[in-house]
Structures are given as structure tokens and as C-alpha cells.
Amino acid sequence: MNRAIAPSAEQRAKQRKVAEEWMKFRNDHLLSQEDFGKLIGISRRTVQYVEHGNKCKPEWLCMPLPETLARFHVLKRKHEREAIAVGQ
Numbered sequence: 374m375n376r377a378i379a380p381s382a383e384q385r386a387k388q389r390k391v392a393e394e395w396m397k398f399r400n401d402h403l404l405s406q407e408d409f410g411k412l413i414g415i416s417r418r419t420v421q422y423v424e425h426g427n428k429c430k431p432e433w434l435c436m437p438l439p440e441t442l443a444r445f446h447v448l449k450r451k452h453e454r455e456a457i458a459v460g461q
Contacts, residue, residue, distance in 0.1 A: 380434045388434050391442070392424045398449060413444045 380388075399409050406424075407417040415437070422435035437445075 379432060384434060384436075388423075388436050391437065395420070395445070396424050398445075398452075402452065412448055413441060415441055 395409070398404075399406070404412070405417075406420040410417045410420045419435070419437070423437055426435060427433050
């Protein structure tokens with residue numbers, strides 16, 4: 374039988390950093406959870422779990438897959454380049 378292991382402080386800090394980065398990006402670009410999820414190819418529920426955790430199981434961490442994080446960073450760089458081009 375598998376048992377859940379409590380995440381370490383380092384894992385929680387890493388997950389919190391990702392959550393804050395996603396929320397800041399969404400707020401800066403006025404995106405809903407659903408729109409943001411569509412842009413990086415995940416569901417609105419997954420965005421919600423990453424940003425706020427699972428209220429029913431607070432001991433669980435919801436860390437996005439490496440592929441999802443890579444798609445987010447590509448999207449973020451694209452928006453940064455567009456912002457620089459508009460600013461010039």
C-alpha cells in the first residue's frame with residue numbers, strides 16, 4: 374500500500390515560487406485560470422491546484438510537470454519579447 378509522504382520544506386518553497394510566478398503572470402496579462410490553462414495546455418482545475426493547492430487534501434502538493442513548466446517559460450519569454458518590442 375502506498376502512503377503519502379509529507380513534502381519537505383524545500384519542496385513546499387519550490388511549489389510556492391511556481392504558484393506565485395503563475396499568479397503574477399496571470400494578473401499582469403489579465404488572464405483567467407481557464408484562459409491561462411488553454412495557453413499552456415492544461416485544465417483550469419490544474420491551474421487552480423497549482424496556485425492554491427487542494428483544499429480537501431492540504432498535505433498534497435500539486436507541482437506541474439516539467440513539460441508544463443517549460444511551456445509556461447516559453448510563453449513568458451514570448452510575452453517579454455513582445456513587451457520589449459512595443460516599448461522601443
